[in-house]
Amino acid sequence: MSQQPILQVDHLSGGYSLGKPVLHDISFHVNPGEMIGLIGLNGAGKSTTMKHILGLMLPQQGSVRVQGKTREEGAEGYQSSLAFVPESPLLYEELTVREHLEFTARAYGVDPSDYERRSERLLDLFHMQNKADSLSMHLSKGMKQKVMIMSAFLAHPPLYIIDEPFLGLDPLGIRSLLDFMLETKREGASILLSSHILSTIENYCDRFIVLHQGSVIAQGTLSEVAMQAGTDGSSLEETFYALVKNGV
Structure with missing residues (x-):
């Protein structure tokens, strides 16, 4: 190292x-x-x-x-x-949770196969699978924070x-x-x-x-x-x- x-x-x-x-x-x-x-x-x-x-x-x-x-x-x-997780979540209201993750993956050039593996792992880990296709405007503050966290760790x-x-x-x-x-x-x-x-x-x-x-x-x-x-x-x-x- x-x-x-x-x-x-x-x-x-x-x-x-x-x-x-x-x-x-x-x-x-x-x-x-x-x-x-x-x-x-x-x-x-x-x-x-x-x-x-x-x-x-x-x-x-x-x-x-x-x-x-x-x-x-x-x-x-x-x-x-670097990736940043702010104190207050900032999301696009008319994007779903999954679309936020896809947007991040494209911005950081994450390989598609790595994206699939990482995104599914993060959705499972933060118990957000059932919210993956929900618009961010419909999420609680805690769930919005989870989306910010998942996006940052997806970038790797x-x-x-x-x-x-x-x-x-x-x-x-x-x-x-x-x-x-x-x-x-x-x-x-x-x-x-x-x-x-x-x-x-x-x-x-x-x-x-x-x-x-x-x-x-x-x-x-x-x-x-x-x-x-x-x-x-x-x-x-x-x-x-x-x-x-x-x-x-």
Whole structure:
């Protein structure tokens, strides 16, 4: 397995207006086959970080590289190397679930035989077979979230950017997603996962990045982050609280 990070963020500063950066000189990386938890309070800069990685915002300083290249060095290859699951599902109301999956497969150039296998597996895993031919306008919020998740994992890129995926999912959907993320990770893909449900992701992520007021204040394994917080042996939730409580 290659030792080059799938995602490399170096000294990134950026935001929505020049002179007022939301992010302040943040650096981190995601290796092949890693699941990294990006955690922080509301307004810490998690979504802004993800927008820079996705190419929706340009860095004011620093760089973002996916598989060693910036978006400016090859936009098509950069974008095809990642898939995004947003916090709020965004679907075409007059497309069915299956048509969303077919659309994604075409956009990412998924082989037809791979599409058939992957789509049926995902529909089964997320218990959506009986909704496969339903228009998205007729789905619940949780079902719409499942369609976004299935579309991302159907694409099978080397990097997944996943923002608060558990909102709206029922307990079975959450467990299905966590199990599938672990399987995807074992196959060599990398996942950057943002979530407020720290007790859920604690045992699934390999490392954590703690953002606070636009800066990385700790990163590493749970034990490494706990040592930085002075809470050795504590849970992720207790460690996170210790890191941010004095700066809120």
